[in-house]
Amino acid sequence: MLNFLFWNINGKPLASAIGKLVRQHQIDVLILAECRIADTELIRDLNTETDDRYQLVERDPFCERLTLVTRMPVRSIRRGNSLSHWSLRRIVRPGQDELILGAFHLPSKLHRSRESQSQGIPAIS
Secondary structure, rough: OOEEEEOOOOOOHHHHHHHHHHHHOOOOOEEEEEEOOOOOHHHHHHHHOOOEEEEEEEOOOOOOOOEEEEOHHEEEHEEEEEEOOOEEEEOOOOOOOEEEEEEEOOOOOOOOOOOHHHHHHOOOO
Protein backbone atom coordinates (compact mmCIF):
# COMPACT_ATOMS: atom_id res chain seq x y z
CA MET A 1 0.00 0.00 0.00
CA LEU A 2 1.21 3.51 -0.80
CA ASN A 3 1.23 6.30 1.77
CA PHE A 4 0.35 9.84 0.65
CA LEU A 5 0.65 13.15 2.47
CA PHE A 6 -0.90 16.43 1.33
CA TRP A 7 -0.07 19.61 3.23
CA ASN A 8 -0.77 23.24 2.41
CA ILE A 9 2.22 24.77 4.17
CA ASN A 10 1.12 28.32 3.33
CA GLY A 11 4.64 29.42 2.36
CA LYS A 12 6.09 28.55 5.78
CA PRO A 13 9.71 27.30 6.11
CA LEU A 14 8.81 23.83 7.40
CA ALA A 15 11.38 21.66 5.58
CA SER A 16 12.72 20.06 8.77
CA ALA A 17 9.24 19.31 10.17
CA ILE A 18 8.11 17.92 6.81
CA GLY A 19 11.18 15.67 6.68
CA LYS A 20 10.48 14.26 10.15
CA LEU A 21 6.80 13.66 9.37
CA VAL A 22 7.56 11.99 6.03
CA ARG A 23 10.14 9.66 7.59
CA GLN A 24 7.96 8.85 10.62
CA HIS A 25 5.00 7.82 8.46
CA GLN A 26 7.01 6.35 5.58
CA ILE A 27 5.34 8.58 3.01
CA ASP A 28 5.69 7.44 -0.60
CA VAL A 29 4.22 10.53 -2.29
CA LEU A 30 4.34 13.99 -0.74
CA ILE A 31 2.15 16.76 -2.17
CA LEU A 32 2.79 20.28 -0.92
CA ALA A 33 0.66 23.32 -1.72
CA GLU A 34 2.02 26.85 -1.44
CA CYS A 35 5.57 25.56 -0.98
CA ARG A 36 8.24 28.25 -1.15
CA ILE A 37 11.01 26.06 0.24
CA ALA A 38 13.98 25.79 -2.12
CA ASP A 39 14.02 22.40 -3.87
CA THR A 40 17.54 21.62 -2.63
CA GLU A 41 16.59 22.36 1.00
CA LEU A 42 13.40 20.30 0.82
CA ILE A 43 15.15 17.28 -0.71
CA ARG A 44 18.06 17.54 1.75
CA ASP A 45 15.71 17.49 4.75
CA LEU A 46 13.63 14.63 3.32
CA ASN A 47 16.74 12.52 2.72
CA THR A 48 18.27 13.13 6.15
CA GLU A 49 18.54 10.11 8.47
CA THR A 50 17.03 7.66 5.99
CA ASP A 51 18.12 5.19 3.33
CA ASP A 52 15.23 6.35 1.12
CA ARG A 53 16.01 8.79 -1.66
CA TYR A 54 13.25 11.32 -2.19
CA GLN A 55 13.17 13.16 -5.51
CA LEU A 56 11.10 15.94 -6.99
CA VAL A 57 8.52 14.83 -9.53
CA GLU A 58 8.57 16.85 -12.73
CA ARG A 59 6.71 20.09 -12.12
CA ASP A 60 3.45 20.59 -13.93
CA PRO A 61 3.72 23.82 -15.96
CA PHE A 62 -0.05 24.35 -15.71
CA CYS A 63 -0.27 23.81 -11.95
CA GLU A 64 2.59 25.59 -10.24
CA ARG A 65 0.75 25.68 -6.89
CA LEU A 66 1.64 22.05 -6.12
CA THR A 67 4.98 20.37 -5.46
CA LEU A 68 5.21 16.58 -5.65
CA VAL A 69 8.02 14.51 -4.16
CA THR A 70 8.37 10.73 -4.11
CA ARG A 71 10.66 7.98 -2.90
CA MET A 72 9.51 5.79 -5.81
CA PRO A 73 11.25 6.04 -9.18
CA VAL A 74 10.06 9.39 -10.57
CA ARG A 75 9.29 7.77 -13.92
CA SER A 76 6.47 5.87 -12.18
CA ILE A 77 4.52 9.13 -11.69
CA ARG A 78 3.30 10.42 -15.02
CA ARG A 79 1.59 13.69 -15.75
CA GLY A 80 -2.05 13.76 -16.75
CA ASN A 81 -4.53 16.61 -17.13
CA SER A 82 -4.14 19.77 -15.10
CA LEU A 83 -5.16 23.37 -14.63
CA SER A 84 -3.97 26.10 -12.28
CA HIS A 85 -5.61 24.57 -9.16
CA TRP A 86 -5.32 20.84 -9.80
CA SER A 87 -3.15 18.15 -11.33
CA LEU A 88 -3.90 14.54 -12.19
CA ARG A 89 -1.06 12.01 -12.19
CA ARG A 90 -0.88 8.35 -13.13
CA ILE A 91 1.11 6.11 -10.83
CA VAL A 92 2.43 3.14 -12.78
CA ARG A 93 4.39 0.47 -10.93
CA PRO A 94 5.48 -2.91 -12.37
CA GLY A 95 3.12 -5.70 -11.35
CA GLN A 96 0.68 -3.29 -9.65
CA ASP A 97 -2.63 -1.74 -10.70
CA GLU A 98 -2.30 1.76 -12.10
CA LEU A 99 -3.50 4.51 -9.76
CA ILE A 100 -4.84 7.95 -10.60
CA LEU A 101 -3.73 10.63 -8.14
CA GLY A 102 -5.68 13.88 -8.01
CA ALA A 103 -3.96 16.76 -6.23
CA PHE A 104 -6.04 19.89 -5.68
CA HIS A 105 -5.33 23.34 -4.27
CA LEU A 106 -8.81 24.80 -4.09
CA PRO A 107 -9.67 28.47 -3.59
CA SER A 108 -9.59 29.65 0.02
CA LYS A 109 -12.79 29.80 2.03
CA LEU A 110 -11.46 33.03 3.53
CA HIS A 111 -11.99 34.94 0.30
CA ARG A 112 -14.94 33.23 -1.36
CA SER A 113 -18.53 32.35 -0.70
CA ARG A 114 -19.69 28.75 -0.76
CA GLU A 115 -21.40 29.35 -4.11
CA SER A 116 -18.36 30.92 -5.76
CA GLN A 117 -16.15 28.08 -4.54
CA SER A 118 -18.31 25.42 -6.17
CA GLN A 119 -18.38 27.42 -9.42
CA GLY A 120 -14.59 27.57 -9.44
CA ILE A 121 -14.21 23.81 -9.61
CA PRO A 122 -14.58 22.53 -13.19
CA ALA A 123 -15.92 19.10 -14.00
CA ILE A 124 -13.00 16.73 -14.59
CA SER A 125 -13.43 14.12 -17.25
